[in-house]
Amino acid sequence: MTQKPLFNKILIANRGEIAVRIIRACQEMGIATVAVYSDADAASLHVSLADEAVYLGGAPAAESYLRGDKILQAAQKLGCDAIHPGYGFLSENADFADAVTAAGLTFIGPTGDAMRAMGSKIAARAAMQSAGVPVVPGYQTTDSDADLLTAAADIGFPVLVKASAGGGGKGMRVVQSSAELPNALASARREAQNAFGDDRIYLEKYIVNPRHIEFQIFGDTHGNAIHLFERECSIQRRHQKIIEESPSPFLDDDLRRRMGDAAVAAVRAVGYVNAGTIEFLVDADRNFYFLEMNTRLQVEHPVTELVTGVDLVKLQLRVAAGKELSVVQQAICQQGHAIECRIYAEDPANNFLPEIGKVLRAVEPVGPGVRVDAGVTTGDEISLHYDPMIAKLIVWGENRAEAVRKMDWALRHYVVLGVTTNIPFLRDVVAHSAFRRGDLTTNFVPDHFSDWQLHTETPPDIALVAVAISDMLADANRGAVTDGMAGDGDRFSPWTSLRGFRMGVTQ
Amino acid sequence: MKMDYRYQVGDEIKTVTVERKNGRFLVTVDGETFDVGVASSEPNLFNLEIGGRRWRTVVGHRENKRCVALNGDVWRIERVTETRRQRSGSGGAASGGLGSAMPGQVLDVLVSVGDAVSAGDTLVLLEAMKMELRITAPMDGTVKAVHCAAGETVNRGQLLVEMASDE
Numbered sequence: 001m002t003q004k005p006l007f008n009k010i011l012i013a014n015r016g017e018i019a020v021r022i023i024r025a026c027q028e029m030g031i032a033t034v035a036v037y038s039d040a041d042a043a044s045l046h047v048s049l050a051d052e053a054v055y056l057g058g059a060p061a062a063e064s065y066l067r068g069d070k071i072l073q074a075a076q077k078l079g080c081d082a083i084h085p086g087y088g089f090l091s092e093n094a095d096f097a098d099a100v101t102a103a104g105l106t107f108i109g110p111t112g113d114a115m116r117a118m119g120s121k122i123a124a125r126a127a128m129q130s131a132g133v134p135v136v137p138g139y140q141t142t143d144s145d146a147d148l149l150t151a152a153a154d155i156g157f158p159v160l161v162k163a164s165a166g167g168g169g170k171g172m173r174v175v176q177s178s179a180e181l182p183n184a185l186a187s188a189r190r191e192a193q194n195a196f197g198d199d200r201i202y203l204e205k206y207i208v209n210p211r212h213i214e215f216q217i218f219g220d221t222h223g224n225a226i227h228l229f230e231r232e233c234s235i236q237r238r239h240q241k242i243i244e245e246s247p248s249p250f251l252d253d254d255l256r257r258r259m260g261d262a263a264v265a266a267v268r269a270v271g272y273v274n275a276g277t278i279e280f281l282v283d284a285d286r287n288f289y290f291l292e293m294n295t296r297l298q299v300e301h302p303v304t305e306l307v308t309g310v311d312l313v314k315l316q317l318r319v320a321a322g323k324e325l326s327v328v329q330q331a332i333c334q335q336g337h338a339i340e341c342r343i344y345a346e347d348p349a350n351n352f353l354p355e356i357g358k359v360l361r362a363v364e365p366v367g368p369g370v371r372v373d374a375g376v377t378t379g380d381e382i383s384l385h386y387d388p389m390i391a392k393l394i395v396w397g398e399n400r401a402e403a404v405r406k407m408d409w410a411l412r413h414y415v416v417l418g419v420t421t422n423i424p425f426l427r428d429v430v431a432h433s434a435f436r437r438g439d440l441t442t443n444f445v446p447d448h449f450s451d452w453q454l455h456t457e458t459p460p461d462i463a464l465v466a467v468a469i470s471d472m473l474a475d476a477n478r479g480a481v482t483d484g485m486a487g488d489g490d491r492f493s494p495w496t497s498l499r500g501f502r503m504g505v506t507q
Numbered sequence: 508m509k510m511d512y513r514y515q516v517g518d519e520i521k522t523v524t525v526e527r528k529n530g531r532f533l534v535t536v537d538g539e540t541f542d543v544g545v546a547s548s549e550p551n552l553f554n555l556e557i558g559g560r561r562w563r564t565v566v567g568h569r570e571n572k573r574c575v576a577l578n579g580d581v582w583r584i585e586r587v588t589e590t591r592r593q594r595s596g597s598g599g600a601a602s603g604g605l606g607s608a609m610p611g612q613v614l615d616v617l618v619s620v621g622d623a624v625s626a627g628d629t630l631v632l633l634e635a636m637k638m639e640l641r642i643t644a645p646m647d648g649t650v651k652a653v654h655c656a657a658g659e660t661v662n663r664g665q666l667l668v669e670m671a672s673d674e
Contacts, residue, residue, distance in 0.1 A: 358569075361551040363552070416581075417566075417567035417574045417576060418574070427579065462541075462577060463575045464516070464521060464536050465536060465541055465557075466553050466564035466575050467573045467575050467584055467586075468512045468514075468523040470551075471525075472510055472525045473547075474568060
């Protein structure tokens, strides 16, 4: 324990559960931490856990968590030697990464150049192709409508029109026939121009009912590159993942080895350093295609941690400090099965629209093989400014069936009162026969749950019993029904507080 | 001491009677009485024990809104205020007044003064916010007074019917 820490002080340029996750890793490693916060987060968990905290500005991200200039100034002023960007916000902002490095600090992530190379989908495709990684058949040579029409016919319909600078489904169109193509091209260009200031588009074969399977990769500054196996993230809603697992129930050893080799080849081809993810689409015939590379730590990294036993945040810090990867490929294996559910404040019965409000009470499940990475807990406000994720619930079991049962248990024991959550929806997904069979595609939610509704039966009498007793105790606590109490001759006074009393329960 | 609490559950208003006795709670819902032991080790957590069987519940309050988690489900229930205190005197009959949960219109009054009713019987039908609400008897008893008539507009909390129990 006398070993010198990798860094002295790290600023975490993020909020919520990922800021908490990184702060805890730093604390274990003996590294001081600086949190940053907006008006909305002054009292939040990540601020209370850090050694120091710096106020950035207003609640909108553009005034706070996206203010790279303020964040860098704060890091310099407080004597930080590194910045961890988390995910989202500035994590894939190449200019910010460059600015941090230029200021003499360490950016915990890849270089700005690597982000630029992978951020342009056209450049990323080209880099992958030359590294021998299969890409979705597509066309990216010229931008003329005539060439694109010919190319679409060659690829075969349906085709996908995508924005080169795209993300989040913006500028994306599925086109079923050549007659539809000219209009789709025009509207995709307009949308891309508006969203990204770049109207370049390209074509891809539209893979029907694919699986989304990604590989966690790592590179270091010594030329080593490894993968830490796959995560299957096919269960999505509104193009966002909600359930992830490792291993994928679909991959066999041969396909897993080929995809892993391709992922490592991709890392080597671009000389990538630090944590990244290679996303693939896998079709029903077990063909796999490079989709994109994420140049950051992923939300769903815990499932990889649980099956490989590697702490990915600590490994990020190690690599950023210029050390060699602490694990070699041959030593990494998948042990057991891990599943993650993202607990959101949202209404699954109403298009998964985000819910805002105060969490009156959260009770998180605790038990062997259950991990909760929470950013929101009792008393916290879920505002419209940020992603409405409450927590990530991750379980580990000896095999998939065990992990599924454990997830079902954990979801039933995760109580969130005060805001509508997707917990009942997740329970139904986990209980679904297709999920239990591992029969997953990115269309799983629309295919099986397009008209999902919360059960609407009347609550059981026990629920009313509990509510009425809580009301009597709360009223008594407020003094509303104090008379009559004396007549009971009751000297001990559970009535003064709802905390810590018991009555009439046989031991 | 004995208290009546009224809750809107779906389109129905249910009265739940709670009586504290010998360190336990006697809770009556729809004519059925539960003998309940309660332990609360943390705020909002109520571990109930009924006939040896245990139930873990978490209850949240925000103004009149109640939510309760039980067996992995979260139920939303609205408390209807203006409860009337009942004092369990020396053998005296309990009585209760039933009010409207929401402003609305009386569709029908199904009882008259002097009628004997059973717990759960519908006394008054209301329409409010395009929903039909049933005001039901919280206990077996007799109708003592009726304060509304079909077609009448009533306010939230307005007294509609008074009852006396059979005890």
